[in-house]
Amino acid sequence: MNVDQLVRDSMREQAAEQPSVGPGFADRVLAVRRRRRTRTLGSVAAAAAAVVAVAVAVPLVSGRDDVRPASVLDGTGLSAHPDQSPPRDLIAAGDVALGAYYTAKSVPQTKDRAVYTRTYWLLDPRSGRYEKNSKWSFVAVAPGLRTAAVLENDLPTRRIGLLDLTTGRIERWIPVDHGVGGLAFSRDGSRLVATTYDENPDLRDKVHGTSGTDWMARYGGSTRSGFLVVDVASGKGTWSGVAPGRSTGAREDFAFSRDGRLVYSRVVVAGGRDGMQQFYDLEGAKVPAPANELYLRADVGARLSPDGGLAASGLTREKPDKSYSALLDPRTGKRITLVRGAELLAWVDDKRLIAWERLPGGTLYRPQLVLVTIGSDKVVPLSGGPALNSDPTRQSWEPVFAER
Structure with a gap:
């Protein structure tokens, strides 16, 4: 255009x-x-x-060329496929849609080292279906579901691709001066924060435990060097050096704060509590958490409600076929209520969220994407889940949500 x-x-x-x-x-x-x-x-x-x-x-397509179903990008209704796991067709609720998902496995490189490798399925906005794509090691979907920022294999990479999800083609490459291993869009899609590493953050070492041999990220083994804040329109960015923190693994990616003025990453704090967060200004200096994000957890994807009045927190109560997570006052940390869901993934609106929840029956945790509502014990299945007698070691899939 x-x-x-x-x-x-x-x-x-x-x-x-x-x-x-x-x-x-x-x-x-x-x-x-x-x-x-x-x-x-x-x-x-x-x-x-x-x-x-x-x-x-977030590339727009003029009306004369737009052949995509309105329900995919412009709709606000519910699109559920409780018979599909992983999904083949659009999963969406309100303004939020599943823009992509991935499976991952450790691929051996030597006898003692492997790489945690993702395979993505990206939403095709024209068909409303998810298409497999193994070209990219990391994908972030922009608000609007028209563009994804992608990284090639063999992290860290020296360029960021802007992928048109409609055509499946790279519209532009953004060259960078530091090796990038992770990406996240700002809330309005105008900027990217790209986490830089000296070594692949997805490396795995062989470990021998009581249950046999496995591949594990080295605790405290991060080679994170800092972050780039990139203006997507111009491709210009500014790098800030930040030393690695005390991580549960080698990957310590940054994401933007709610207002985009700060970035944060997940850390382990004194006492071994995980899921905590450390904030930085855009020059790389440590700063206190914003007042409305003080009680959030970096490992809970939903974070703040759209109106900023509630903070999604972690699992609080669990039964064989039901789970409940807490919703907090984001400024005081006081519990406001409980809502169904073992893991709160994304806010749909101020009253509803998308969550992982247990499937009934059996003793194994069998996750299913569901829509939950504050004040209601009912759930609406959005995806399917593994069969009752399925192999518990089968590959799971991880969702990537974006506003549409």
């Missing part, structure tokens, strides 16, 4: 505010404006600049 097209599309969006519009155009504009509800268009020039920035970070 060139600048002329961008300007024309911007003018078409502005024209939606006029009394007369073309057939079908209003629906497309309303969908775009719903995703940009905090933005206004001041002038054609300003609009063109804004569209250029968004087109790179």
Whole structure:
């Protein structure tokens, strides 16, 4: 899409505010404006600049070319497939969708060393299906589900790819001066924080234990060197050096705080408590946690509710076929209530979340993606789960969620 097209599309969006519009155009504009509800268009020039920035970070497709089902990217309804595990078709609820998922296994490189290797299934927005892709060692899906930031195999890498999920092609490579091993988008999709490493953070060493031989990340063995904050539109970034922390493994990735002014990573604190977090400013200096993120855990994916009023916390109560996690006041840490779910993964809205939950029956933990609601003990299955008599060592899959 060139600048002329961008300007024309911007003018078409502005024209939606006029009394007369073309057939079908209003629906497309309303969908775009719903995703940009905090933005206004001041002038054609300003609009063109804004569209250029968004087109790179989260590429838009004009109405004349958009053949993707509205329910995939622009919908807010429920798309569940409780008979599929891992899923083949779109999983979504409200503004949140499963943008990708991956399975992983340790692939031996020598007799004593292996690499923890991910295989991704990426959402094809045109078909609403997940397509297998083994080219990438790490994938982060941008808000809007149109773009993914990807890293090639053999981490750490010296470039970041921007993958168009519609075409499956790399739109642009962003070269970097430090080896990158992890990625995370800011909440608005305009920036990436890329964690830099001197060595592959997914290396595994052979260990011999009571249960036999296994591959394990070395405790305290991180070679993390810092992080890059990259402006997606321009490709320009600033690197800050940060020493490794006390990690449970070699991977110590950074992610943005809620407002994007800080980054944080998971750490182990005194007493061996895991899932804690350390915040840094964008120059790499340690800083206190923001007041509204003080009681969050880095190992709980859901974090703050959309309105910032509740903090998702860890598993609190578990029964053979039910689990409950705590929701806290994010500023005081006081428990507000319990909600179903063994692991809270993503907020759908201020009342509902996506979680891993036990499947009924048996004694083994058999996870299934479910939609849970505050104040209700009911769950809505979103994905399937392993069969009751399935092999407990079978490959599990890990979800990657994004706003649509």
